[in-house]
Amino acid sequence: MSEHRAGPLVLEHHVLKSLLGAWALAACAQAEADAVEEHLGACGPCADEALRLREAVGLLQRPESLDLDPGLRTRVLESCLERRPPRVPVPEWAAAYDAETARLDALLQDFGDSEWHAPVRLRWYESDEASSRRTTVAGVIAHLLTVDGLVAVALGLDDPLGDATAARPTPSDRTEAYWRAARFPPTRSVRAPWREQSHDLVRTVSFTGGGTGRLPVSYGDYELPLHDAMLDRAFECWVHAEDIAEAVDYPYDPPSGRHLHRIVDLAARMLPAVLEHRRLHGLASPVERHLVAAGEPGRSLRLEIEGSGGGEWLIPLDSPAAKGSAEHEVAHVALDGAEFCRLAAGHVSPREAAVGQVGDRDAIRDVLFAAASMSRM
Amino acid sequence: MPTTDVPPRWDRRMQQRLARGEAAALGELYDRFASLVHGLAHRVVGDEHAADAVTRDVFAHVWEHPGSYDPAQEPLRTWLAELTSRLAVRRLRTTETAALARGGPGTTEDLERTVRHASVAARADYIVQSMPAPLRAALELAYFQRRDYRQTAADLGVTDDEARRRLRLGLQLLATAHDTGAPGEPPGIGGAA
Numbered sequence: 001m002s003e004h005r006a007g008p009l010v011l012e013h014h015v016l017k018s019l020l021g022a023w024a025l026a027a028c029a030q031a032e033a034d035a036v037e038e039h040l041g042a043c044g045p046c047a048d049e050a051l052r053l054r055e056a057v058g059l060l061q062r063p064e065s066l067d068l069d070p071g072l073r074t075r076v077l078e079s080c081l082e083r084r085p086p087r088v089p090v091p092e093w094a095a096a097y098d099a100e101t102a103r104l105d106a107l108l109q110d111f112g113d114s115e116w117h118a119p120v121r122l123r124w125y126e127s128d129e130a131s132s133r134r135t136t137v138a139g140v141i142a143h144l145l146t147v148d149g150l151v152a153v154a155l156g157l158d159d160p161l162g163d164a165t166a167a168r169p170t171p172s173d174r175t176e177a178y179w180r181a182a183r184f185p186p187t188r189s190v191r192a193p194w195r196e197q198s199h200d201l202v203r204t205v206s207f208t209g210g211g212t213g214r215l216p217v218s219y220g221d222y223e224l225p226l227h228d229a230m231l232d233r234a235f236e237c238w239v240h241a242e243d244i245a246e247a248v249d250y251p252y253d254p255p256s257g258r259h260l261h262r263i264v265d266l267a268a269r270m271l272p273a274v275l276e277h278r279r280l281h282g283l284a285s286p287v288e289r290h291l292v293a294a295g296e297p298g299r300s301l302r303l304e305i306e307g308s309g310g311g312e313w314l315i316p317l318d319s320p321a322a323k324g325s326a327e328h329e330v331a332h333v334a335l336d337g338a339e340f341c342r343l344a345a346g347h348v349s350p351r352e353a354a355v356g357q358v359g360d361r362d363a364i365r366d367v368l369f370a371a372a373s374m375s376r377m
Numbered sequence: 378m379p380t381t382d383v384p385p386r387w388d389r390r391m392q393q394r395l396a397r398g399e400a401a402a403l404g405e406l407y408d409r410f411a412s413l414v415h416g417l418a419h420r421v422v423g424d425e426h427a428a429d430a431v432t433r434d435v436f437a438h439v440w441e442h443p444g445s446y447d448p449a450q451e452p453l454r455t456w457l458a459e460l461t462s463r464l465a466v467r468r469l470r471t472t473e474t475a476a477l478a479r480g481g482p483g484t485t486e487d488l489e490r491t492v493r494h495a496s497v498a499a500r501a502d503y504i505v506q507s508m509p510a511p512l513r514a515a516l517e518l519a520y521f522q523r524r525d526y527r528q529t530a531a532d533l534g535v536t537d538d539e540a541r542r543r544l545r546l547g548l549q550l551l552a553t554a555h556d557t558g559a560p561g562e563p564p565g566i567g568g569a570a
Contacts, residue, residue, distance in 0.1 A: 018538065018541045018542060018545060019541055020545055021541060021542075021543075021544030021545030021546070021547065021548045021549075022519070022525070022526040022540075022541050022544050022545070024544075024548055025516075025519045025520055025544060025548070027519040027520075027523075027524065027525045027526045027529065027544065028525060028526055029525070029527075049549075052549075052552045053545070053548040053549070053552060055552065055555065056501075056548045056549075056551040056552035056554070056555075057520065057548065059497070059498065059501035059551055059554055059555075060501075060505070060516065060520050060521075060551070061420060061498070061501075061502070068411055068412055068415055069429070072411070072415075072429055072432065073404075073407055073408075073411065075429075075433065076407060076411070076432060076433045076436050076437075077400075077403060077404060077407060077436075079433050079437060080403055080433075080436055080437050080440040080441075081400060081403075081440075083437055083440070083441055084398070084440055084441050085398075086398045086399065086400035086403075087397060087398030087399070088397065088398055088399040088400060088401070089400045090400045090401050090404070098401075098404055102404070102407075102408055105408065109412070195408075199401070199404075199405050199408070202401045202404065203399070203401040203402070203405075206399065206400065206401045
């Protein structure tokens with residue numbers, strides 16, 4: 001055995017001294033460590049330094065709160081803004097997007113390669129059937145980057161699609177174009193551009209979008225005013241953050257009640273037009289009784305959203321121009337806010353959503369299917 | 378421990394945006410530095426709730442007094458680390474003193490020892506956060522990721538000699554945290570709080 005063992009390593013003093021840091025950190029080869037330790041018995045100055053550096057290692061400590069409470073951000077920022085009101089505030093309608101992108105970014109913070117490449121199935125409803133598309137966590141962030149890019153383009157910022165061209169400027173075509181244009185599947189490197197763009201959007205709407213936020217944002221097939229587009233992006237950010245959290249088995253909470261309320265409100269406001277569109281395509285019950293003049297009260301469904309962020313909305317059923325009316329209420333559905341959002345995100349089937357319901361069955365069915373049909377990739 | 382320093386231009390622009398009263402800038406500042414600030418605070422005060430309070434105080438100070446940071450003097454992260462250490466040690470002293478006054482266990486000497494210990498920890502964290510990024514990166518690899526110095530050298534794209542030099546120099550800097558300063562005072566006192 002001893003025949004095969006190399007003799008002790010002999011190193012010059014300056015090399016031994018240069019090894020002290022690595023030795024203190026237990027970051028050198030065993031033979032080098034042995035040589036250093038033997039040297040320390042003979043060299044006073046090196047022994048003193050070795051002791052000092054070993055003690056210093058004890059001071060190294062990993063920052064402890066890797067998982068910051070996501071609610072702390074809101075509390076800290078609100079307390080700051082109370083003490084000194086901002087001259088350039090973030091518009092109220094952009095606050096949900098600001099908060100949701102920050103929450104998702106915090107989730108991504110400690111992801112390693114295995115998390116970034118974890119498979120995710122995106123789910124939505126198309127022609128009243130459940131659809132899905134397989135991608136990865138990084139692919140989802142790329143999807144958010146390209147669709148948020150619709151708002152960026154409307155605001156005159158750079159288009160994250162760059163030179164890639166989408167068949168049509170719709171969210172799904174843009175996403176497919178981005179995925180196709182990349183030579184490799186998306187990696188963690190997509191996080192920085194996504195986060196930078198989301199910060200840029202919040203900054204830019206603070207300056208240029210203030211007031212009404214009526215600037216139109218094109219989604220290819222339709223337009224939303226900027227303030228609704230920012231809510232829509234907040235909604236999608238949360239929905240996909242949940243997809244990601246589920247894929248890597250992390251817990252993830254719904255948005256704060258205040259933000260959830262605005263998201264539900266956006267969906268409730270969009271429902272009448274979606275119903276009309278579906279009726280024109282034979283997907284919703286025809287209007288049997290009264291055609292309603294614009295601005296007049298019409299048959300309505302009472303949408304009751306329970307839980308934090310909840311409330312009640314009267315959805316006019318026969319025309320987007322009609323006014324929701326309690327006197328003309330024909331049906332009443334009640335469900336939890338997060339459940340409603342999952343329905344509108346196409347993550348829950350309209351047949352299976354946990355809904356309390358009273359009244360006109362066709363009207364209820366139409367509204368639930370209309371909600372699911374608002375979902376997209 | 379981020380291994381790269383933010384370019385000074387970012388610091389300067391951030392300071393200007395905060396001074397202009399741009400709420401979006403405050404959000405970005407939080408997103409970049411909250412985990413650093415909270416981590417440093419937690420190390421000193423040793424309690425989640427108190428660390429939250431220090432975090433709030435730090436960002437409130439920056440937001441209310443953006444002019445107290447001078448980008449020409451030092452990087453923003455260094456300045457924030459120092460501010461955090463100072464406010465955290467101050468809070469620890471206040472809460473410990475109050476507990477003692479209420480008849481809590483321990484003596485004044487215990488209190489001084491606790492504060493002194495926390496001050497060393499705060500100085501150490503401050504030193505890590507303010508040392509040149511290449512030294513911080515080397516320590517990060519060797520200590521937290523358990524890479525030996527040859528792997529560290531390869532990861533950083535430097536020679537073995539250079540990796541050994543960075544590890545030794547980084548620890549030498551860190552060791553100065555034990556050197557006496559008045560308790561409760563991180564090094565490089567400057568700026569207001």
